[in-house]
Amino acid sequence: MSSEKPIPLEGSIGPDPGLMADVMNSCNCSHDRAIKLLHWANNDPEKAKHHHRTLAAYMSRSRTSTSQSSTSTTPRSSTDMPQQARETGVLVNARMTKGRGLTVPPPTDGQILNVPIRNGRSLHTPSTDDGSSQSSEFIKPPREKRDESSCEIPQPAGSHFETRLEGGLPTPVETLQTTPKGNIEDSSKERAPQPPRQPEVVEGAQYMQETPVEQEVFQEPEWDFVLPTIPHPLTLTPGNNFDISEIAGAMQYGAPPEMIQNYLGYYDKRTVQKEINEGVQGFPAIFFAVATNNEATIRIWVAHGGDVNSVHGASGVPLLAFAILNSETIQEDTTRTLATLLSLGAIPNCIPAAFYTPFCRDLPDDGPEEQELGDIGEVDKKWCTVSARGRLAKMANLTHRYYLERAAKTKKPSIRHRQIALRRNAEALLGIPYFLIGQTVAANILLQKLLSHILIPGKRPLVLVFAGPSGHGKTELARSLGHLLSLELEVVDCTIFSREQELFGPRAPWAEWEKGSPLNNFLARKAGERCIVFLDEFEKTSRDIHQTLLLPFDSGDYEDRRNRSKIDCSKTIWILATNALDPTIKDFCSQNHDAVFIDDDQDKMASLMKQLSKQIKQEFLRIFDSPLTGRVSSFIPFLPFSPGEQAVVVHKYILELSQKVCTSVNLSPGPNEQLLGNIKLRIRRDASVCKVIADAEYHADLGARSLITAVKGLVEDVLVERYLEVDREIKEGEKVGMLVDINSGEIVVSIVDR
Template sequence: MEQRSGVPVGQDHSVWDYVLPKMDFPGTPLYKDGPKPFDLESLIYNIQLGADCRYVRNYLANYDKAHVRRELNGIIDGFPSIFYVVARNDDSILRLWVANGGNVGAIHEASQVPLLAFAIAHSENSQRDMTAIVATILGLGADPACIPEEFYTPYTDDLPIDGPETIEENEKTAWCKIEARKKLGKTLNFSQRYFLWRATCTDRPSVRAKQITLRKNAQAILEIPYFMIGQTVASNRIFTRLLNHISMPSSKTKPNMKPLVLVFAGPSGHGKTELARQLGHLLSLDLEVADCTIVEHERELFGPRHPYVGAERGTPLNNFLARHADQGCIAFLDEFEKTTKDVHEALLLPFDNGEYQDRRDLRRINCTKTIWILATNALDEQIISFCDRYEDIIVGDESTKQKLGRTLSKELKQAFLQRFGAPLTGRISDFVPFVPFSAGEQAVVAHKFLRELTSTIREPVDLCEGSGERLIGNINLHVKHDASVCTTIAKSDYSRDLGARSLSVAVKAVEGLVVELYYQEDEEIVEDGKMMDVMVDSHAGEIRVKLLDPSS
């Protein structure tokens, strides 16, 4: 029977197998003989073949923006074009698509399946983790209510393999019939349920916020509250601060020339570095991480000034700032409490008006577009004490969390002032608190590491010589009752002092159990060998790993 649009011709098109058609199109490069009239089908064909984000961006740049926005949501073989973009599982291409007019609320007309549901279900066909794409779709504005809330409320409960027995059907969920529920029940993982739940608790950006970010080409700012596990106080404060920073007007008499300087304060392993890296990724900004534990003098951070010995080499941070003169970038000073007074004094001028001097040649550098982040554990005692007094900053509703977050931020400013002095404190734009994870968030962090393990050991065995060698691979890791498994790991191993690091170590122990099973197989490791199916489950508070019978 002829196959078309993932549904056999002649059958009920309201039932779809979530498979997109492979484009049957001549393999002619889009740029051969120069740009041609905008061709959406050719572009989708090349995306299916593996075209990267730069390729897509360069192609779109050849055409009038208004024309691209009119054409980009076209239907290709019965599916909105953005379905093919999501299937590619590349969040950078998806963001680019939406920035140029792509619609994350798109629906496959024949089955009425929304894009968000397709992203979840596609993991089975692609055998890839689609969690980052699901979170990105939510961050870009998709309505989580198109997925029945029975699938993710409460997100800490295990989801039946066939999905909920019943759902409260409404206009948004009418597409989710029995077969669709079974598909989602099989493919919707613990982390995705968390992000769906979190999206329902997060206020959508206002029309004006969308307008400002669009005019400033900074739409990715709108995603900030959606991609972190926990830390809603931190992500919302950063969202608000960045929105304010890019929208305030400048004039000749009152230029907006101060760089953004943020203090990230909180216990280790609770997302300070992760949030900085995600900001760099979302905003397409280069990030330089400076380890302040090895800095005793300012010259170790920035280098000696010309003409002193060694000035010509500079330092990683000095050279990074010089390369990004008058450009947006992120300078992340980790464990800032280890720095000394001369470092603080050296930062006063860059923090105040964005002026910096390249130590190699004394050239003046404009750093007004630099985002400075000072990460510190020096205020942990104040944060833990506050959380013990006001537990709702961790487990309360979002409104309560944000209110308590403002109070905590003020307390941190006073503590920072006592520790680092008025000159430096007066140049800080905001104090961003990072708090311990709730019980549910701890479990989701554990699941993040399990997902990473699953992706790593699924890669094929490679017996080449050198760095590409991969002796452990071709393993399908199945996490049965993923919420229970991750809750068991979190209850046993989470530490407020270590945060995510404690859960990473715990998942390393699971990895050890899987590897032990792998090496017990009494046959030679070969490339292109059969897949090995391993189940992870929990029982009576213990994690168990077993080999699945391939015939079952």
């Protein structure tokens, strides 16, 4: 997620003023141009300045090339160009149609030239002998109700309508831009004769070298997976008309989820549902929500009717593919965004299975071969070109591939599942299986028990036992449940309590009885509401505590120690996490090794897990006696990680390390001092790297904790060592590229050029 400062619900939306001043001073550019440069560079001023210098160098090269070519070709002179084209930089004899490229017919004297603009308005300009022109209709801004200062539609470098500067000279395709109303003269006024002049190069536009070849057609370039820049509103305030473009512009410039929710919630639900999947400059609006890489924003958008299976019509790129490729543009991890889309119903098959099945392998640099792709549909063939396959292979990391394969194999919720969850305000519950590494069966059992509990509510609360080795997702599943359902979670470490009053607070007249305890006060505050209490390492509690729990587990009532009053705990979800049943689970996995870790038979696995649940119930009864066992709603086993899952856990912690070391260096003494930072950490051959670490360091008794230690020792410590080996002072703003790779079976970390 973005680390930018939160933006108030009312106020300006845009880059930091200090960054803008820096770019304006260095590039000697306007306020609006600085905004475009910073947006293109994701608010990185150095990257913005570099891009400005690159554009300037190319424009200079273009002028030289144009001057030299004039001696060998006979293009129309500037005096033959319509006046408005010379003033605005719009090539008025071009015709752009979606998906068909750019056609340039030869001009004739007195011809009415027509340019269809994307907002549906055209520019008609009769040409005269002296090069001047009179226009019967001028280009109009796309939304007339907006303030004139915000009517310009800037196009970022690398947008759908502009070719990249990488790899030599760009494809000669014209970038069409609208011009603010204030810059267009009134057509009713008679113009003074204009002296002939050479056409000026306008920032952000590329002129096409005209040739005498008639009816030459230039194909539109492939979309480079960068969204066009939308004019940003000064405020996002609901008004008379719902405007999808305003929201897209606000999201591009960092509008927080609360602002988006307030805007969408203001209008009639049917109006929002009708408009929310409309296009903005040719792209489904949900693309702009996904580009924020903000889970909350995406969930808000989908809750109001956004389609997670949207496709960009011109290129055929599906939303899921864009979510992965967007990580290259924003230079952030997008695995959480991908998991969110899959949990909300996105179909993984829109991406060829060769990219993620099997997930734990290194993809070739150019992506899967043609024969691996198999018989893909026409839509996939349209967007999954050789170039796109290479970029997708580069950006689809191990965790992306794991989530895609898991989603492809997971049974989708039925219509009734969704109906019940929606009616009980628990639709996000259906996404639980998509946010865990491993523990698919545990997540599915939990999902079924929760749906049953909310469908047939009773007085008794839901009491669950999470049984399994330490470090295998028990706490993480509880936290995911609380996050998805927006429920408060109280985690209690049972190892520090030996007596009942330590856990629940003393009764009167014992000292400080009126203060209660953290658990007592949490239950009192959430009385009558849904919440979660997670009792970690429950086997460490005493029988005294077990006896106290019988009443709230059975009747849903609990006595508040502070005022001796009964409170309602019937909606509380109690989770008892224990390692006491580990021997039973390990024996089961040993006896059914192939079915658990190798085979992919979901029905057989479900049957085996039912048998395991019965075994751990019998063992729990032996350890904790019948009164407590009889009040447990379900026993959910957690299994050791398979080799592939171990590798994904390693990858997860390397991603977390990369986020930690990319923060900016701050040499100012004080609490914000940061001496290690500005590091761009990449993993080459991520599947091989993570498998080597997991094979060497994973321990079934420690689970993920053993892999955290491994990443620290084999990657983090070596990274710090390489960073300190550089024989020069640390400087703010100095970028460092580092690569994690494998060499002869050993993990290596090296400094590379960014």
